[in-house]
Amino acid sequence: MDTIEDTMQRLREAFSSGKTRPAEFRAAQLRSLGRFLRDNKPQLQDALARDLRKSAFESEVSEIAISQAEVDLALRNLQAWMKDKSVRKNLATQLDSAFIRREPFGLVLIIVPWNYPLNLTLVPLVGAIAAGNCVVLKPSETSKGMEKILAEVLPRYLDPSCFAVVLGGPQETGQLLECRFDYIFFTGSPRVGKIVMAAAAKHLTPVTLELGGKNPCYVDDDCDPQTVANRVAWFRYFNTGQTCVAPDYVLCSPEMQERLLPALQSAITRFYGDDPQTSPNLGRIINQKHFKRLQGLLGCGRVAIGGQSDERDCYIAPTVLVDVQETEPVMQEEIFGPILPLVTVRSLDEAIDFINRREKPLALYAFSNSSQVVRQMLARTSSGGFCGNDGFMHMTLPSLPFGGVGASGMGQYHGKFSFDTFSHQRACLLRSPRMEKINDFRYPPYTPRNLRV
Numbered sequence: 001m002d003t004i005e006d007t008m009q010r011l012r013e014a015f016s017s018g019k020t021r022p023a024e025f026r027a028a029q030l031r032s033l034g035r036f037l038r039d040n041k042p043q044l045q046d047a048l049a050r051d052l053r054k055s056a057f058e059s060e061v062s063e064i065a066i067s068q069a070e071v072d073l074a075l076r077n078l079q080a081w082m083k084d085k086s087v088r089k090n091l092a093t094q095l096d097s098a099f100i101r102r103e104p105f106g107l108v109l110i111i112v113p114w115n116y117p118l119n120l121t122l123v124p125l126v127g128a129i130a131a132g133n134c135v136v137l138k139p140s141e142t143s144k145g146m147e148k149i150l151a152e153v154l155p156r157y158l159d160p161s162c163f164a165v166v167l168g169g170p171q172e173t174g175q176l177l178e179c180r181f182d183y184i185f186f187t188g189s190p191r192v193g194k195i196v197m198a199a200a201a202k203h204l205t206p207v208t209l210e211l212g213g214k215n216p217c218y219v220d221d222d223c224d225p226q227t228v229a230n231r232v233a234w235f236r237y238f239n240t241g242q243t244c245v246a247p248d249y250v251l252c253s254p255e256m257q258e259r260l261l262p263a264l265q266s267a268i269t270r271f272y273g274d275d276p277q278t279s280p281n282l283g284r285i286i287n288q289k290h291f292k293r294l295q296g297l298l299g300c301g302r303v304a305i306g307g308q309s310d311e312r313d314c315y316i317a318p319t320v321l322v323d324v325q326e327t328e329p330v331m332q333e334e335i336f337g338p339i340l341p342l343v344t345v346r347s348l349d350e351a352i353d354f355i356n357r358r359e360k361p362l363a364l365y366a367f368s369n370s371s372q373v374v375r376q377m378l379a380r381t382s383s384g385g386f387c388g389n390d391g392f393m394h395m396t397l398p399s400l401p402f403g404g405v406g407a408s409g410m411g412q413y414h415g416k417f418s419f420d421t422f423s424h425q426r427a428c429l430l431r432s433p434r435m436e437k438i439n440d441f442r443y444p445p446y447t448p449r450n451l452r453v
C-alpha cells in the first residue's frame with residue numbers, strides 16, 4: 001500500500017505534467033464520475049441504508065441525483081467556465097489584452113463528514129476536477145459502508161495518477177494535514193474546522209470550511225400551522241435530523257406554539273405512522289456515540305411529542321421539546337438529530353435579537369404570509385443561506401452559492417461556485433513589445449512634465 005508521501009508525490013508529478021489542464025481530460029473524468037453513479041446505484045443505496053438506514057427516496061434526492069446533476073451541469077458548462085474572461089481596460093492598456101484566467105490550484109485535499117457521505121464527497125470533487133486539480137479524498141471513517149465503496153470502487157473510475165482516496169480517522173487526517181496542499185476543502189464540525197484551518201495556516205494553504213451550527217426557524221403568527229408543520233417536520237426529520245441545514249429550533253409566540261403542536265403531531269403521524277420505529281421512511285442515528293449524546297438532550301425542557309428511544313436500534317423518535325431554557329445543552333450545541341425544541345418569543349424583534357445574540361448560522365428560515373416579515377428577517381440578520389416559507393430548498397439550486405458565514409464556515413460551492421472555489425483567478429495583462437514611445441512619461445528623471453501627460 002502507498003504511504004501518504006508516495007501518494008502526494010504521484011499526484012504532484014501528475015499535476016506538474018499538465019495532464020489535468022486540458023478540457024478533454026477534465027470532461028473524461030467527469031463523464032466517468034457519472035458512470036460511477038449510474039453503474040453502482042444499487043450498491044450506493046445499499047451502503048446509505050446500512051450506514052444511516054436512509055430510505056431509497058432520501059438517498060436518491062439528497063445524494064445520488066444531486067451528485068449526478070452537478071456532474072451534468074459541469075459537463076454542459078465546462079468550456080464556458082474555463083474560458084478567459086476579458087476585462088475593461090484603461091487608456092494606457094488600450095492596445096493590450098487584459099483577462100482573468102481560471103487556473104487550477106494544484107493538489108487539493110477534500111475532507112468529508114458522514115451525514116451525506118456521497119453527496120459531500122462527489123459535489124466538491126466535481127468542482128475540483130472541472131477546475132483541473134489533482135485530488136486527495138478523505139471520506140468519513142464513521143459511515144463505513146460508503147467509505148468502502150469510495151475506497152474500492154470509485155478509484156476504478158478515475159485516473160489513478162491524479163486522484164487518490166486516503167482512509168482513516170483523526171490521526172490519519174492529522175497526518176494528511178501536515179502535508180502541503182494547494183487547497184483544502186473541509187466539511188464537518190466547527191471544532192475540527194479550527195484544527196484544519198490551523199494546520200493549513202502553517203503552509204498558507206487556502207481553505208473552504210463548510211461547518212455546522214444552530215439554524216433558527218422563525219414562525220410568524222399569521223401562518224397556517226399545518227403548512228408550516230408539514231414543511232418543518234419534513235426537513236427536521238429528513239435523514240433523521242442529521243443535516244447541517246436542518247432547522248435546529250423554532251422561534252414562535254406561545255399562541256403559535258399551541259397551534260403548531262397538534263399540527264406537528266399530525267405531520268409526524270402522516271409521514272412515519274403511529275409507531276415511527278417501524279416506518280421505512282425514518283432513518284437511524286449513525287452510531288451509539290451520537291445516540292447517547294442525543295438521548296442526553298431528550299432530558300432538556302419537556303417532551304411534547306415523541307421522546308422514545310431504543311439504544312440497540314440507534315432509534316430516536318421524531319421529538320418536539322417545549323419549555324427549554326436557553327442555558328440547557330439542547331440550546332447550546334448543534335442538535336444534529338430528530339429533536340426539535342420550540343422556543344417562545346413575544347415578537348419578530350425579540351426573535352431577531354435572539355438570533356443575533358448567537359453565532360451566524362449556516363441557514364435561517366422564516367415563515368410568514370407577510371413578505372414584509374420575511375424580508376425584515378432577511379435584512380436584520382446574517383446567515384450562510386436563507387429560505388423564506390420553506391426549509392433547505394435554497395440549497396437545491398446550483399445557481400445559488402452554498403456555504404456558511406462566521407462560525408458556520410467560509411467559502412462557497414455548488415455549480416459554477418464550485419469551479420470558482422477550486423480555481424485561482426489569475427490577473428493577466430499581455431502587453432505589446434512595440435510603441436515604446438508612449439511609455440516615456442513614466443520613466444525618471446521625473447519632472448513636472450511627467451505629471452502633465
Ligand code: NAD
Nearest residue numbers: 112113114139140169170173174188189192210211212244
Ligand atoms: P467531524 O468534524 O467530526 O469530521 C469531519 C471529518 O474530519 C471526518 O472525515 C473526520 O475523519 C475528520 N476529523 C475528525 N476529527 C479530526 C481531527 N481531530 N483532526 C483531523 N480530522 C478530523 O464532523 P462529522 O461528525 O463527520 O459531521 C458532522 C458535522 O459536520 C456537523 O457539525 C455538521 O453540521 C457538519 N456538516 C456541515 C455541512 C456543510 O455543508 N456546512 C454538511 C454536513 C455536515
